[in-house]
Amino acid sequence: MSRVTTCHAAWLELVGDLLQARPGAREFPHGRVADLLVTSFGAACCSLHVVDRAWVDHVVRGWPDGYLPTVPPSGLRPDATTHPLIRWYAVTGSSAPQVLGRVPREVAPAAMAAEWSAFARPFGIARQLALPLRAGGTDGGMAAYVLSRPDDDYGDADTDLAALVLPALSALVRQHGVVRGLPDGPGDRARDAGLTERELAVLTLLGAGLTAQAIARRLQTSPRTVHKHLEHLYRKLGVRDRLMAVQRARDAGLLPPAPGPARIPTPRRGDHLDVH
Secondary structure (H helix, E strand, O other): OOOHHHHHHHHHHHHHHHHHOOOOOOOOOOOHHHHHHHHHOOOEEEEEEEOOOOOOOEEEEEEEEOOOOOOOOOOOOOOOOOHHHHHHHHOOOOOEEEEEHOOOOOOOOOOHHHHHHHHHHOOOOOEEEEEEEEEOOOOOOEEEEEEEEEEOOOOHHHHHHHHHHHHHHHHHHHHHHHOOOOOOOHHHHHHHOOOOOOHHHHHHHHHHHHHHHHHHHHHHHHHHHHHHHHHHHHHHHHHOOHHHHHHHHHHHHOOOOOOOOOOOOOOOOOOOOOOO
């Protein structure tokens, strides 16, 4: 069995498990994803980077445990724009995988690349491949899994595999972001109603007034897939359309109550309404 076939089967299993998971998990399973990334790409380690709007690099965690220091040696959070690979995303806003050695000198001059290499090599990091979960946009900054090796560089086969994995991975992270902020009540009731986390995410966005097309963009999937999830939701809620689904979900505590109309106070005797 080829490497691609083996990896494809493993990723299908992971994606299927997360799509069909029951609501309630507060944390995204980054560890499980990182382990599969390390195995799929023959990496020594995987790190999760969250870069804020000021382009300060926060390394959330690394896998396996202990491979990378949890605190920068200097004690200071590094300026992400001095890391050639992350600088690539700061400059280009690209959402595609990228290899450290392929960042052009116009983006990361030779002196910058050499300085970063001298910093990273003692940690067994010489070659890297980034899979961006979020890059640029109105919020600025970025988030990415970064795979590292001490020796052989990443090639076309690796970037091709990363391009296949990334869309599903980004969609799963976005889905979790939709339901993560919900209180415990809706998650518990969604499980009782037999909803998956994916269906709860679609229902939450539906309740926020998004169209199927907008939900598809938010979850990085197709409108056709969203309509299929809506069909499942309608069946499980015992309704026929989106308006009835939202109302039934609110009645069942799956969605927060609809905001009431703004109340205009009745003027008291002696008060005057300013109509000018």
